[in-house]
Amino acid sequence: MNAPHPTAQQRQQLYQDMSPHNLTPLWEVLHALVPTSPSSPCAPALWKYEHVRPYLKRAGEVITAEEAIRRVLILENPALRGQSAITQSLYAGLQLILPGEIAPSHRHTQSALRFIVEGSGAYTAVDGERTTMHPGDFIITPKWTWHDHGNEASEPVVWLDGLDIPMIRFFDAGFAENNTEKSQTVSRTEGSSFARYGHNMAPVRGDAPFGGTSPIFNYPYARSREALHQLERDTPLDPWDGFKLRYVNPATGGSPMPTLGTFMQRLPAGFEGKASRQTDGAVYSVVEGAGTAYIESPSGSVRFDFEARDHFVVPSWQTVRFQSPSGCVLFSFSDRPVHQALGIHQEERLS
Ligand code: 1HN
Numbered sequence: 001m002n003a004p005h006p007t008a009q010q011r012q013q014l015y016q017d018m019s020p021h022n023l024t025p026l027w028e029v030l031h032a033l034v035p036t037s038p039s040s041p042c043a044p045a046l047w048k049y050e051h052v053r054p055y056l057k058r059a060g061e062v063i064t065a066e067e068a069i070r071r072v073l074i075l076e077n078p079a080l081r082g083q084s085a086i087t088q089s090l091y092a093g094l095q096l097i098l099p100g101e102i103a104p105s106h107r108h109t110q111s112a113l114r115f116i117v118e119g120s121g122a123y124t125a126v127d128g129e130r131t132t133m134h135p136g137d138f139i140i141t142p143k144w145t146w147h148d149h150g151n152e153a154s155e156p157v158v159w160l161d162g163l164d165i166p167m168i169r170f171f172d173a174g175f176a177e178n179n180t181e182k183s184q185t186v187s188r189t190e191g192s193s194f195a196r197y198g199h200n201m202a203p204v205r206g207d208a209p210f211g212g213t214s215p216i217f218n219y220p221y222a223r224s225r226e227a228l229h230q231l232e233r234d235t236p237l238d239p240w241d242g243f244k245l246r247y248v249n250p251a252t253g254g255s256p257m258p259t260l261g262t263f264m265q266r267l268p269a270g271f272e273g274k275a276s277r278q279t280d281g282a283v284y285s286v287v288e289g290a291g292t293a294y295i296e297s298p299s300g301s302v303r304f305d306f307e308a309r310d311h312f313v314v315p316s317w318q319t320v321r322f323q324s325p326s327g328c329v330l331f332s333f334s335d336r337p338v339h340q341a342l343g344i345h346q347e348e349r350l351s
Contacts, residue, residue: 121153
């Protein structure tokens with residue numbers, strides 16, 4: 001004869017009795033563990049530069065770059081406060097360096113990108129080579145390379161930092177080390193890595209100095225901008241993305257860094273984009289122009305009116321569509337290379 005069906009009370013008793021033994025019933029959490037579609041705890045959010053800038057300025061008054069090591073205001077997702085995260089896997093912040101300052105040399109297993117937002121003439125040094133920053137430049141710091149920043153120009157420089165910090169924290173794989181020298185010794189002239197890898201050519205011997213990470217430190221905006229504007233003149237418009245390119249590691253054709261994918265897109269004047277969603281949540285930095293992003297989140301629709309230097313985040317699997325009456329250029333980054341490596345990347349383009 002079958003045992004009588006356990007009552008709700010017996011079940012509760014079971015849970016309570018086994019809990020001290022660190023046992024928990026799967027059937028109570030199964031649906032949350034394997035949701036029918038992604039349900040990110042991350043919220044869409046917009047940081048208007050005009051609102052952020054006064055706080056950056058004040059940060060510049062209360063702490064030096066050297067004291068802070070890195071003088072950064074973290075863009076914290078409003079639904080993930082306290083986690084130093086803009087999505088579950090990504091970190092973003094706005095870093096300020098004033099004329100004459102140095103952000104001292106260190107290295108870590110986290111990979112970093114810099115996207116220059118305001119000001120020109122500061123430098124970042126990576127692996128013995130300096131590169132000068134200009135607005136719209138996309139600069140990378142491969143994992144475990146010494147890097148320091150300095151500003152020998154006459155104006156403050158602000159850039160967006162994007163790192164894979166939450167991802168590396170998830171894997172408990174973070175290491176870091178301070179350099180003995182504040183500014184690393186420069187051993188190559190500026191532009192050396194670009195000369196070797198930035199012209200659709202590569203050294204005949206000794207490739208891949210940084211493993212899976214791109215040997216190019218600076219992808220200058222002048223080049224990216226020209227590419228997008230030429231596309232606008234002579235290729236069909238993508239109804240979802242406008243004209244969008246991904247940055248590549250020239251040695252592999254893959255993403256510039258193993259964990260971070262980066263993109264730049266031009267939405268032409270009058271653009272009315274179709275909606276799409278992707279499993280990779282993405283962070284946007286507005287380079288030029290203005291427009292609107294409409295995002296469908298589980299807690300409702302949001303509308304972000306953006307202009308140059310604003311930042312916003314589109315969480316995983318939330319649909320987004322763009323409008324731009326006057327045209328704009330958007331930089332974005334996400335963890336897409338990891339999704340692709342794991343075979344879990346999905347995109348849905350709605351018509
Ligand atoms: C870092 O090394 C930089 O090098 C910026 O500029 C932001 C956030 C957390 C950990 C390391 C940089 C960072 C960071």
